[in-house]
Amino acid sequence: MPGRRSLLPPLAVLALLGLAALLFSVTLGSASLMPGDVWAVIRGEGSPLARTLILELRIPRALAAFATGGLLAVAGALMQVLLRNPLADPYVLGLSGGASVGALAAMLAGLGGVVITGSAFAGAFASTLLVFGLAHGTGSWTPARLLLTGVVVAAGWGAVITLMLAISPAERLPGMLYWLMGDLSYARTPWAALGLLGVVCLALLPLGRSLNVLARGPLQAAALGVNARPLEWTIYLAASGLTAMAVTTAGSIGFVGLVVPHMLRLVLGNDQRLILPACALAGGTLLVLADTLARTMIAPEQLPVGVITALLGVPTFLFLLYRSR
Amino acid sequence: MTNHRNTAIGYGFTALGFALASLALSQPALAEVCAIDDRDREVCLPAPASRIAALSPGATELVYAAGAGEKVVAVVAYSDYPPEARDVPSVGSHTRMDLETLVSLRPDLVIGWTTGNPPEQLETIEALGMPVFYIEPREFEDVSGAIERLARLAATREEGERAAEEFRTGMAELAERYADAEPVSVFYQVWDEPLMTINDEHLIGKVLTLCGGVNVFGELSRLVPRIGDEAVLDADPEAILAGGMGEENRDWLTHWQRYTELTAVRRDNLYFVPPSLIQRPTPRLLEGSRLFCEKLDDARGRR
Numbered sequence: 308m309p310g311r312r313s314l315l316p317p318l319a320v321l322a323l324l325g326l327a328a329l330l331f332s333v334t335l336g337s338a339s340l341m342p343g344d345v346w347a348v349i350r351g352e353g354s355p356l357a358r359t360l361i362l363e364l365r366i367p368r369a370l371a372a373f374a375t376g377g378l379l380a381v382a383g384a385l386m387q388v389l390l391r392n393p394l395a396d397p398y399v400l401g402l403s404g405g406a407s408v409g410a411l412a413a414m415l416a417g418l419g420g421v422v423i424t425g426s427a428f429a430g431a432f433a434s435t436l437l438v439f440g441l442a443h444g445t446g447s448w449t450p451a452r453l454l455l456t457g458v459v460v461a462a463g464w465g466a467v468i469t470l471m472l473a474i475s476p477a478e479r480l481p482g483m484l485y486w487l488m489g490d491l492s493y494a495r496t497p498w499a500a501l502g503l504l505g506v507v508c509l510a511l512l513p514l515g516r517s518l519n520v521l522a523r524g525p526l527q528a529a530a531l532g533v534n535a536r537p538l539e540w541t542i543y544l545a546a547s548g549l550t551a552m553a554v555t556t557a558g559s560i561g562f563v564g565l566v567v568p569h570m571l572r573l574v575l576g577n578d579q580r581l582i583l584p585a586c587a588l589a590g591g592t593l594l595v596l597a598d599t600l601a602r603t604m605i606a607p608e609q610l611p612v613g614v615i616t617a618l619l620g621v622p623t624f625l626f627l628l629y630r631s632r
Numbered sequence: 633m634t635n636h637r638n639t640a641i642g643y644g645f646t647a648l649g650f651a652l653a654s655l656a657l658s659q660p661a662l663a664e665v666c667a668i669d670d671r672d673r674e675v676c677l678p679a680p681a682s683r684i685a686a687l688s689p690g691a692t693e694l695v696y697a698a699g700a701g702e703k704v705v706a707v708v709a710y711s712d713y714p715p716e717a718r719d720v721p722s723v724g725s726h727t728r729m730d731l732e733t734l735v736s737l738r739p740d741l742v743i744g745w746t747t748g749n750p751p752e753q754l755e756t757i758e759a760l761g762m763p764v765f766y767i768e769p770r771e772f773e774d775v776s777g778a779i780e781r782l783a784r785l786a787a788t789r790e791e792g793e794r795a796a797e798e799f800r801t802g803m804a805e806l807a808e809r810y811a812d813a814e815p816v817s818v819f820y821q822v823w824d825e826p827l828m829t830i831n832d833e834h835l836i837g838k839v840l841t842l843c844g845g846v847n848v849f850g851e852l853s854r855l856v857p858r859i860g861d862e863a864v865l866d867a868d869p870e871a872i873l874a875g876g877m878g879e880e881n882r883d884w885l886t887h888w889q890r891y892t893e894l895t896a897v898r899r900d901n902l903y904f905v906p907p908s909l910i911q912r913p914t915p916r917l918l919e920g921s922r923l924f925c926e927k928l929d930d931a932r933g934r935r
Binding site: 336338355356359363364365476478481482607608609 | 710854858
């Protein structure tokens with residue numbers, strides 16, 4: 308296992324890439340601004356229009372994209388460790404389904420803005436409690452039991468979502484579908500999501516070694532003196548909290564949480580002390596790039612960001628997987 | 633019955649038809665009525681329609697405008713105008729009709745919406761023997777034309793022609809009055825999340841043009857494009873017109889007030905137009921257009 312020294316260079320590279328992606332995102336948009344205009348705004352000058360575009364629209368949105376991507380990638384990495392299943396993603400236990408039902412119910416009732424966000428968070432929280440309670444059950448639980456409970460609850464939410472889409476009036480459908488596809492135009496302020504991402508990454512740092520042991524299985528973990536049960540519940544709650552925040556920020560954006568951790572493992576190896584912060588940076592970078600393209604590819608028209616994340620991520624992942632044989 | 637009569641069976645019955653026709657001559661003949669629908673098919677009924685099913689809220693308004701409101705036996709969800717239409721039995725949403733209910737209401741004429749109703753269901757309805765008259769108004773004249781043709785099928789020509797003429801002359805008056813008006817650049821907001829507008833091909837876009845407005849997103853290729861705040865700031869329209877969810881919902885306009893560098897915000901040219909007046913291709917479009925033109929005139933006055 309690499310020492311603390313070898314953790315820093317890859318993280319520094321990823322942080323630089325993230326910064327570059329954020330700059331790229333701030334200079335591009337449907338309104339054309341020269342790099343000089345952007346620089347003027349950063350120095351505190353520039354025209355009022357350029358200031359509004361950059362300070363009120365592009366920077367908050369780029370930061371929200373970064374935070375959402377980071378939250379999803381970290382949550383995905385945690386779920387994969389917890390369930391010891393490479394197909395696990397932040398949504399595998401039904402969390403996005405619960406959030407979607409909450410958000411769509413608010414839209415169906417004709418409510419907007421903050422109510423949708425709050426309702427989505429309530430749905431995510433309800434789903435977490437439901438899966439937690441049911442998987443806990445009476446007897447012993449295993450990752451397989453938790454996974455099965457989550458997948459079935461997710462299927463149930465899926466049916467409710469289809470029902471809601473079927474009965475909602477036609478003019479409400481575009482909003483609902485964009486929400487389900489994941490869309491950063493719903494993001495209001497990035498600070499809560501960024502803050503949570505930072506706090507959880509710092510809180511997970513001391514757990515890195517235990518997570519590495521847990522990734523090898525609960526028996527090895529017990530043999531090596533790690534108490535698996537409380538650690539597993541901690542991971543579950545942390546991953547749920549991260550996903551709930553991501554989903555309420557930007558709807559259910561797929562793919563990032565599944566593939567970014569795998570990509571990083573292929574390149575950096577499976578050391579959780581490195582993978583978790585790297586996921587925060589790489590997931591954020593991927594989503595910032597994807598959202599920039601979604602905003603600009605057919606500007607002034609906008610695409611849902613989930614489409615672009617998959618289009619960017621699939622070839623990258625397949626290339627890494629092919630090369631790693 | 634539509635005029636797809638040239639089937640083998642049809643020819644077989646021709647001789648019988650002659651025999652029956654000679655019989656019928658001695659009695660008052662049932663008046664056959666025909667009209668061309670928006671798919672260019674001639675729809676003929678053996679007698680004027682007496683039980684009409686309107687499969688979109690817009691079609692319901694057109695049938696009532698044609699003077700045949702009393703003959704409407706079936707509508708779909710959200711058919712809320714005129715108010716009497718709310719009491720007519722509904723056969724479900726326009727995207728998924730309950731065919732059993734529709735059949736049991738025994739309509740002798742079904743008004744279908746070419747791009748709004750599922751084509752398979754309309755074909756099934758026709759196969760079950762109920763004639764379908766397709767409508768798809770894309771121009772102002774399509775609205776008045778549809779009213780006249782529906783009035784012919786329902787034998788309410790006088791009332792239908794009056795309503796069609798009122799709409800036609802009303803729109804022509806507006807066109808004349810605003811033909812040389814100073815252009816006003818306008819952003820029309822159909823929906824807020826996601827932010828959506830319309831292009832020049834859309835009927836609402838045509839109302840904007842009629843009133844001397846210039847749609848800042850008129851050139852986009854999609855009928856209802858999805859855009860972002862940034863594009864609106866970049867286009868800097870002189871006026872913003874918003875539909876809204878309900879009839880009184882002005883929240884969408886307060887969203888724009890934080891962008892003080894927008895010309896529309898500085899001059900307070902943020903207007904709300906009740907969506908029901910403008911978003912359906914029906915005679916109420918005239919009232920909506922008048923309101924649109926007034927708002928744009930208001931914006932001209934604040935220069």
